[in-house]
């Protein structure tokens with residue numbers, strides 16, 4: 001689809017993945033980021049773990065597995081430098097009865113069983129390179145990666161122009177085209193816009209009812225010890241510890257509704273004490289090695305699924321709710337306005353897959369995704385559910401039903 005253009009707001013993993021997937025299809029992309037570089041907010045940690053959180057064959061697990069496999073494939077294609085991507089594997093510990101039951105359910109799901117195996121405590125310890133206290137599910141292809149390197153690699157495509165230090169404050173639609181404002185100045189005009197700016201998508205004057213919220217997370221950095229230097233895999237319980245990179249480990253992460261961006265000593269200790277519950281020797285060797293940390297804010301939806309697709313005109317739908325059996329084509333769409341948002345605590349697994357699906361939606365391709373799954377991701381679902389329109393929320397297409405893309409420029 002050459003000579004078409006899309007503007008994306010937000011230069012984290014969601015924006016960069018969406019840009020890449022569109023650029024590959026010949027679409028000219030302008031990516032706008034408010035900071036002076038990309039991947040500086042939630043996507044700005046020095047290491048991100050790539051693994052799926054599975055519970056069995058439920059829809060959340062199906063989605064997580066599809067995302068994981070897609071990201072692994074993408075990373076194989078991108079060929080990041082050895083310092084930026086380590087397929088070190090991951091051990092998900094069965095650290096209590098509930099977790100053990102979850103691991104058993106995952107093992108019983110044939111789709112997942114191909115990509116992991118159950119290790120007893122000794123085998124898990126051997127795989128990790130040190131003593132662990134629990135059996136574990138082992139994901140041999142799981143990895144950690146450098147988010148900055150991944151995002152840079154995604155936007156290196158010739159069809160992508162990146163504009164940094166530009167904070168978008170408002171979007172206005174006039175004559176089928178979105179005017180994109182920073183303060184009083186209209187900076188760009190584009191018939192197709194993707195909001196990939198996480199929690200701030202709600203602050204663009206569009207009256208969106210997305211049901212997303214910020215979840216504070218604090219990652220601790222821990223200097224490597226003689227013992228921890230031999231850690232070979234990511235170890236994951238209700239927190240995680242990465243193998244060392246550049247002399248330190250990432251130990252994560254806290255979850256809270258607090259809005260403070262300052263590093264919190266209690267969170268540092270809480271991250272360490274999770275480690276104590278599954279690897280006492282490792283804890284002993286690392287507890288005095290804290291080297292600061294990093295706070296950022298996840299963007300989560302009320303049902304933990306991302307938001308992906310084209311938006312309805314939310315104020316218009318609220319003002320005049322449609323009938324439960326209304327045809328999608330009769331609804332007031334905000335045609336050309338898409339979102340790729342709410343990746344919660346797994347954005348490096350989910351955002352690349354969502355970027356690919358989004359590009360397919362924008363280019364009106366036949367998609368290789370189960371329609372039921374697409375409907376779970378529909379960005380209008382919360383608005384419609386809130387209006388009591390559950391069936392419509394389930395059946396609404398992810399794009400306006402007006403045929404081939406009038407709205408691509």
Ligand SMILES: Cc1cc2nc3c(=O)[nH]c(=O)nc-3n(C[C@H](O)[C@H](O)[C@H](O)COP(=O)(O)OP(=O)(O)OC[C@H]3O[C@@H](n4cnc5c(N)ncnc54)[C@H](O)[C@@H]3O)c2cc1C
Pocket residue numbers: 009010011012013014015032033034035038039040041042043044045047048049050166167168169196197198200201216217218219252253254294295296297298299340341342343344345346347348349350351
């Ligand atoms: C402590 C912690 C640890 C985590 N660990 C992992 C992990 O190991 N593995 C994993 O997969 N995920 C992890 N996550 C989650 C992951 O970081 C997020 O899911 C992911 O980064 C979200 O990406 P995003 O692009 O949606 O949002 P962001 O990275 O926040 O990007 C949004 C971008 O939009 C820009 N922006 C916002 N408003 C505007 C505007 N008005 N104009 C212009 N630009 C704007 C912002 O500056 C920002 O760069 C972790 C999160 C936290 C907090």
